[in-house]
Amino acid sequence: MPHTERPLLGTESLQDLSYSSEFIHRHIGPDTAQSVGMLKLLGLNSLDALIDQTVPEAIRAETTTQLSAPVSEQQALAELKTIASQNQLFKNYIGLGYHSTYVPTVIQRNVLENPGWYTAYTPYQPEIAQGRLEGLLNFQQMITELTGMELANASMLDEATAAAEAMAMAKRVARKNKSDTFFVDQNCLPQTLAVLRTRAEHFGFDIIVGNPNTDLENHNYFGALLQNPGADGALLELQPLIDAIHQKDALAIIAADIMSLVLLDPPGKKGADIVIGCNQRFGIPMGFGGPHAAFFAFKEKHKRSTPGRIIGVSVDTRGKQALRMAMQTREQHIRREKANSNICTSQVLLAVMSAFYAMYHGGDGIQRIAKRIHLLTKILAQGLTSLNFKIRHQHFFDTLCVEVGDQQKALYTRALSAQVNLRKVGKNALGISLSECTTAADIQQLLEIFAGDESPLDFPNLEKKAHAANAIPTEQLRTQKALQHTIFSQYQSETDMLRYLKRLEAKDIALNHAMIPLGSCTMKLNATSEMIPVTWPEFGQMHPFAPIDQAQGYTQLFEQLQNMLKICTGYDAISLQPNAGSQGEYAGLVAIKKYFEAKGEQQRNICLIPQSAHGTNPASAQMASLKVVVTQCDEQGNVDVDDVKTKIEQHGDSIAAIMITYPSTHGVFEENIKEICSLIHAVGGQVYIDGANMNALVGLAAPGEFGGDVSHLNLHKTFCIPHGGGGPGMGPIGVKAHLAPYLASHPLQDIAGTNRENGTISAAPWGSASILPISWMYIRMMGGTGVREATRYAILNANYIAKRLANHYPILYTGKNGFVAHECLLDLRPLKDASGITEEDIAKRLMDFGFHAPTMSFPVSGTLMIEPTESESKPELDRFCDAMICIREEAEKVQSGELPRENNPLCNAPHTLDDILDENWQHPYSREQASRPLSYLKSNKVWPTVNRIDNVFGDRNLICSCPSIESYEEGSDD
CATH class of the missing domain: 3.40.640.10 (Type I PLP-dependent aspartate aminotransferase-like (Major domain))
Structure with missing residues (x-):
């Protein structure tokens, strides 16, 4: 349903003048006139004719007619707000890896809610992704400092997945060990144990669950996972346990709470081989379970066996420091069934948010938060002890396991009546986990719940007793403050943080700059109205293990979205896990x-x-x-x-x-x-x-x-x-x-x-x-009509690009009638043979035109795969096609000898301001040709911040943490 022009006054009904279908026109790029022109180029007179030529009749089924009619953005938001309001936001002390946290508003507004950050693609083209890459390098620096490990990757999907990947990695690298058994701490988070059991079942591993203090010496295993602090709050003395694991020629894996690492001696100092955990409590909303970024830190000797992405420091062709994804030969599209892991994404947005959280608070601020959480926990422990309750563990960080005997049900129910969620531990105990959002008033309320009819306790006296208590053994405390790198001391004012975030954002190309024509990646509009509900507290502040009757809004959202997806796919059931x-x-x-x-x-x-x-x-x-x-x-x-x-x-x-x-x-x-x-x-x-x-x-x-x-x-x-x-x-x-x-x-x-x-x-x-509210909003606003039109226009846009470029680049594959689906493959192999120009040269040259490259060399080596999506209008498609045609003409000059093969705009791309301002310009083409080859670039130019990056140098000289202070000072002179 493209945009249509209406007469100024007419006989439209009130329904005709409603906003119900307006979002469809917002989402789909081409209007009526543009669509007619595109179809004319294809030799067709209607969109129906194009679909007849492309989609096999035997498979057609217009199931989306069963979806509701489209509604306006305002109506959809109002409907979703009503659903969200059914979620009840209790005080949550459930813990188990999820905690209340404050998202610094400067980060919420300028990263989480900013399309410059959330619409960017995976940084496979690093020259136009230096901002995100720097944020991820900061994340890796944060994790290596907190864990005491040599290297860290750029995040995993969640803590349980990270544990499963660590188990698989342990089996790969513990080559001397022939055991197929993996040991798991009985105090491991239950969701982590469940994921481990599933993964182990299909790998053919055996899982042994036991007490690491007594059972490690009694079994043979290739790896062992220790949880510290444990699910019930217990702190482990890691050194002897890690030594015992190593005596078995096995790998020691520590699942650590990220906030506890601010105070506890790093596991890396104790000899840990892998340290995993979750960044959630570093400024990421609980969100009923996600998304969050898990961390995965490891010894350098295991770098080629580790899963996930690693950001490394390299140099560009001018010798300038530049960042990239290192050792990509480990990735799935290259190694396929021999890959270390099937995970092909990380949690970039959440990882960089947590790094910025640490940078904004700084080392001193993060330490203050951790010490406050721990002190409040000690105060609560003193109060509960004064009420004659027994605390199961003498040593703890933020979680208490309270022995309550046969009072468990009554106390749990009393807490619920006060809108407080505690956690049942077995049949005779309650778990309480505190967070940075916990206040002195919260501690008073908790004590009143446990006290029942007894008089409230003397809070100042409890604090005095807490200071005298030693809940973390001295030998387990850090000897040096965490987060000492200069990046954690430079951005504590909001002005400095705001400008830093803006500087990073300006180094990247995202959908707020231009279309991102990646085949198989579908970089379409992420509409603002779809994004707004993500930061609603009704969704963001829900604990994933809260009683389900408190999450009726989420329950309704899940049911409705599942029904929508069933209609769209023709399936009978949907799993959202x-x-x-x-x-x-x-x-x-x-x-x-x-x-x-x-x-x-x-x-x-x-x-x-x-x-x-x-x-x-x-x-x-x-x-x-x-x-x-x-x-x-x-x-x-x-x-x-x-x-x-x-x-x-x-x-x-x-x-x-x-x-x-x-x-x-x-x-x-x-x-x-x-x-x-x-x-x-x-x-x-x-x-x-x-x-x-x-x-x-x-x-x-x-x-x-x-x-x-x-x-x-x-x-x-x-x-x-x-x-x-x-x-x-x-x-x-x-x-x-x-x-x-x-x-x-x-x-x-x-x-x-x-x-x-x-x-x-x-x-x-x-x-x-x-x-999930994003997808709910999209389908609700588009309705059955809109989602079908989106598909039709995705096919139209792809065929328009294929037609415009066909005379310049061969289209490798088409359907039986000569049309493509929603993407097309350009075959660059003949051009490479004739001119020496590669697909990488074209990808880098597109940066000079302000575009991200299409998918490079997949699924066929020597090709570019283009998917424009339905959200791009004809002028944007033409701008991209004009750039590709201009590049082809430059390649033609190389092929004819007019431009030398070793010194031309393509092989030297991308061109930076450093190039253009260099007094020693030594190229047989002009600065104008290098930087503004088409006229639109004179009014709208995105400059790559680095030249082409040396991938081999980066892998041979692997550096995956932030450079030294001196390096930053040197870089500031550039």
Whole structure:
């Protein structure tokens, strides 16, 4: 439904003049006149004709007509506010890794709520991502200082996932150790233990849960996870325990509370091999479970075996310090089934927020917060002791386990009546975890709850006793203050922090600058009205393990969003737990395995995966202990049906599943998808439709209708959750009815229709719950009509770009009628052969035009994959096409010899201000040609802040923490 012009006065009805469909026009870029012009170039007279030419008739199913009609932004916000108001915000002392926290408003306004930060893409093109990369380097610096480890990665999805990845890493690197057993501290967080059990089951590991103080010497294991502080608040004396683990030739993994590390001696000093935890209480809302960033720190000798992304320091072609993602050869798209992990995102937005939180408070401020939390906990302990309650552990940081005997139920209920959430521990104790939001009045209220009818206690006297108490043994305290790097002492005023955040933002290209035409990544509009509810306290301040009757707003949101997604996909059930697309893939394969186990078909261990598949597909399959068998693609880029038949003949009833991306990563709607599904079903296998390209299907075809048994849905793509610079993401899965009983469950919240034996995928029951309102808002405002139109315009925009560029760059694959789906592949290999110009040269040169590059060399080496999405208007598409055509003309000059191969605008790109202001300009093209090759750049120019970065130098000289003070001072002179 493009924009239409109306007469000034007419006979429109009140309904015609309503705002109900207005958001559709806000979301979809081209208006009526633009659409007509684009279709004319394609030789078509209507959008219907284009869809007829592109989407196979056999799979079409307009299921979204069952969605509600579109509503205005104001109405959708009002509806969601009513839903949110059903959540009850009690005082939460539940703990278990989730705590109330204050988000500094300067960070909330300028990062969390700022499209310059939340609409950016993963920093694969580092020259235009230096701001995010610096924020992530700060995060790594923060984690290495707090943990005492040599290196840290740029974050993981959540603490439980980080623990599971640490377990897998321990097995990889403990080569002398032949055990398949992993030891877990009995005081480990229950959600972490659940995720570990699930991951271990499919890796073939055994889990032993025990008391590390007594049981470590009694077992053989390849790794051990210790929780410090433990779930019930106990502090461990780490040194002898780590020594005992090392005596077994096993790796010692410590799960640590990030705030406790401010006061406790770092685990790295005690010899820990890996330290994990969560950044949530460093200024990230609880959000009913997420998104949050887990940290993962490790010894340098294990750097090539560690999962996740690592930000490293390198240099550019001018020798200037520059940042990049280091050692990318470990990533899934390269290593595939041999990858260290299937995780292809981190939690960039949340990681940088926590780093900025630490920088804003500074080392002294963070220490003050930690000491205050600990003092309040000691005061509470003194008060409870005075009331004749026993505290289970003499040593603690912020959590008390109170022995209450048969009073547990009465005290728990009394707390609820005061709108206070405590945690039941076993049958005879209550857990209380304090946070930076806890006040003296809160302590008084807690003591009154436990005192019942007794008189309130003398608070000043309790504080005096608390100061005299020694709740952290002296030998376990830090000997040096944490966070001593200069970055933690420079930005304590709001003015300084505000300007620092702005400087970083200005170094990056995000959707607030220009279209980001990445194939398979769907960088579409993340509308402001969709983002606003994320920071509502009704969503942000909910503890994920609060009694579910306090979360009726979330419950209603989940049910409505699940129904919306079922309609969009044709599936019968939706699991919202996976908090990334990779986790969705894993969850779907685990459900398939559970299904076959229930049928007694354990022999099914083969997963067919086409050559064109996303790299996470084979990595996920190996994590589920499925053997990957690759099927070939034909010359048109389609899955080779004959080869599928051959593989079926070879493997028969050993086939568990096939994983197919549809439309394919080659950018076409394959005509034979239903046949492939039927072939797999005929031998009893399951069909996994990778949902990465759902933006080409919603409203036109539904995977659950044309043969899929399960799909993950990238809500951070098709359904408008922003990419956040590389995370957060959400990857719920949709399944047909027969797989629904095998969806992931959770140990601490009942998820309707699931069995806890199914296992747990993520730390929180409903994944990153606080960003689900974004997708709810998108679907509600677009309605059935709008989401279908979004798909149609995504296909139109992609075909328009393909048509405009076809005379300059060969389009590698098209459908049977010569059209593409929602993305297209430009084949640069002939150009490279003729001129020496590479896909990387074109990607870097696009930066000079103010654009982020398309996806480079995936799924075919030597190509660029372009996906414009439906949100870009024709002028923006033309601006991008003009840039690509101009680049092609420059390459032509290189090919003809007019420009030398070793000194031209492409191989020297990107060009920075340092280049343009250099008095020693030694290029056979002008400064104007270098920096402003098209006229629009004279009024709107985004300057890359560094030149092309030396990747090899960065990997050979791996530095993953912030440079020294001297380096910063040197950099300030540039």
